[in-house]
Amino acid sequence: MKEEIRCGGCRALLFKCETNAVAGAIEIKCRRCRQINQLRPMSPSPSAVRAASGE
Template sequence: MKCAHCRALLFKCDPDAIAGVIEIKCRRCGTFNCLRPASPHSTASRAAEGGNHCGSTFPPRS
């Protein structure tokens, strides 16, 4: 997985390895990247529960 802003490598994982939403800060540019599972079932159930609806990236905090 790479940063959406600067394309720096954030981490490596197997396909379908993410079970929930992950928010990770890029150590290079400071952008917060919000990653969701690839499975539509997990995403749909989280939306139905009223879970956290974060975007794909957030601007770096100063």
């Protein structure tokens, strides 16, 4: 199932992706209103969890 990612300022469609496709932080500029949108994954990646726990 594809998820629509929209601008926080003007609600323009920025891109579509599979659910949980974003693995790291993304910064994208809206072509319509020029606002910088910062996106982060909902849950941390497994490698980040291992690094934080010292494994």
